[in-house]
Amino acid sequence: MSALPPTRPARRLALYSLAVCVLAVAAAVVSFVQGSFLGIVWVLLAGLSSNMTWYYVKRDKLRRSAGADVTG
Numbered sequence: 001m002s003a004l005p006p007t008r009p010a011r012r013l014a015l016y017s018l019a020v021c022v023l024a025v026a027a028a029v030v031s032f033v034q035g036s037f038l039g040i041v042w043v044l045l046a047g048l049s050s051n052m053t054w055y056y057v058k059r060d061k062l063r064r065s066a067g068a069d070v071t072g
Contacts, residue, residue, distance in 0.1 A: 017050075
C-alpha cells in the first residue's frame with residue numbers, strides 16, 4: 001500500500017497547471033534572451049496557467065472544507 005494519500009482530481013489539475021506555468025516562464029525567458037517577441041505568448045500562457053492553478057487550489061480547499069462540515 002502506498003504511503004501517499006490518494007490525489008483528488010482538482011489537486012492533480014493544479015499540479016499540472018503549475019508545471020505548465022513554470023515551463024512557460026522558462027520558455028519566455030529563453031525566448032526573450034534570444035531576442036524573439038514570441039516570449040509575449042509564453043508570458044500570456046504563464047498567466048493563464050497561474051490563474052488555473054489558483055482556481056483549482058481554491059476549489060479543492062472549498063470542497064475539502066465543505067466535506068468536513070457535512071461529515072464532522
